[in-house]
Amino acid sequence: MDVSILIVNYNTQRLTLDCLQSVFASRTQYRFEVIVIDNHSVDGSIEAIREQYPQVTVIANRENTGFAKANNQGIEAAQGRYILLLNSDTLVQPDTLETMIGLMDRRPELGAAGCKVILPDGSLDKACKRGFPTPSASFYYAFGFSKRFPHDPKYNQYQLGHLDPDDEYPVDVLVGAFMLVRREAIDQVGGLDEIFFMYGEDIDWCYRIKEAGWGIYYYPRTYIVHVKGGSARRRPLKIIYEFHRAMWVFHRKHYFKKYSMITNTAVYLGITLKFLMALVQNKLTPPSRPDGRSEESRTEVKA
Template identity: 80%
Template sequence: MDVSILVVNYNTCRLTLDCLQSVYASKTQYRYEVIVIDNHSSDGSVEAIRAAYPEIRLIANEDNTGFAKANNQGMEVASGRYILLLNSDTLVQPDTLDTMIQFMDTHPEMGASGCKVILPDGSLDKACKRGFPTPSASFYYAFGWSKRYPDNPKYNQYQLGHLSPDDEYPVDVLVGAFMLVRRETIEQVGGLDETFFMYGEDIDWCYRIKQAGWGIYYYPRTYIVHIKGGSARRRPLKIIYEFHRAMWVFHRKHYKQQYSWITNMAVYAGIAVKFGMAFLKNKLSAPVKPDSDEQSRTEVKA
């Protein structure tokens, strides 16, 4: 098996079926398997997916295990020499699998790669090519310096906005919506850290991959569409909490020992302030259901 495609589903039945249809429409010379991990959906996803694609290996969890753990479940039964993390709210192109596997086959030093990711309006999903969230990179991003000086590398360390999305180059971080990872790399560094229930697990994985000496590459010779409905309206508190908790977990795990206590306290204070601002903004906004990306990852049951 060349590639095992892992799709985590949580109450995104229609989106998941569309995603799977795009996968099976691929024009590829490679052998692939699809593994769907359902996190106890209540929208009839399991029955619908089994009926439409009986050949798929479907793991039906009895509770919502989280995004990281669900993907790890898929990796445990996967047989491909590559593992592809693919969000349920994405659409791959007919050439995506061939283009990305060919790249990895000809670049054995690469532990992981990602393609260009665009939103339904044609704009770039900026999470598809990032730098690590160091204290300075996080500061410039969180407080708007990267937007103020979009062409300055110093202020764009996180989203790499100064680099063209149409060029290819090594990066620090890919997005978990589409990440092609070599099996040997996973055997060396392990799977996703389940401390991250949602958000941050892709950054942590990329950090460990690079620490182990593997390369990570952004390769925009093909693309996928990421159908996430970003909105400034009200979101469940759990989503806001997990987003900011992931920042804290990542810094404590990887950067705490590298920086002084003053810097660490400043980082933690910054996360707290940002969380407070997000919470207040959310309270003053109109309610909205979680977007498709959040539904595929989110909400621990109380």
């Protein structure tokens, strides 16, 4: 088996089915298997996947285990020499698997690679090529310096906005929505760290892979579409909490001992302030209607 494609599903039946359709429309010489790990969905996802794609291996959890743990379950069951983390809300192109596996076969020094990721409106999903969130990189990003000086590498250490998204080059971090990882690299560094529930695990994995001496590469010779959420809507408190907790965990795990107490304190205060601001902003966001569209966006559509 060349590649094992892991898709974590949590109440995203329609998106997951669309994702599977794009995967099985791939034109490739490589053999692949698809493993869907369902985190206790209640929207009929498991039944629909098994009916429409009986060739897919489905792991049905009895609780929402989170993104990292679910993918680790998939890795344990996988037979491929490569592991592909693929979000349920993505659409691969017919040449994506062929192009990316071919790259990894030609470049044995690479531990992981990612392709270009675009949003439905055609813009770049900037998370697909990133630097590590060091204190300085996070500061310049959080306080808007990267937007103010888009061509200056000093202020674009995190999202690498100064680099052409149509060029290929080594990076620090890929996005968990599409990350092709070599089996040997996983055997060396281990799977995703399950202390991360649904954010930060991709950054942490890339950090450990790179520390082990493997290369990480951005390769925009093919792309996927990342559907993501549509209109702005109020998010559950747990989502906001986990997003900011991941920042705290990553810094504590990898940077705490490398920086002074003053820097560490500033980082934690910054994360706390950002968390509080996110809570306020979320509170002011119109709640979602049953169809998932916010009242604000509903008004815009009517207008």
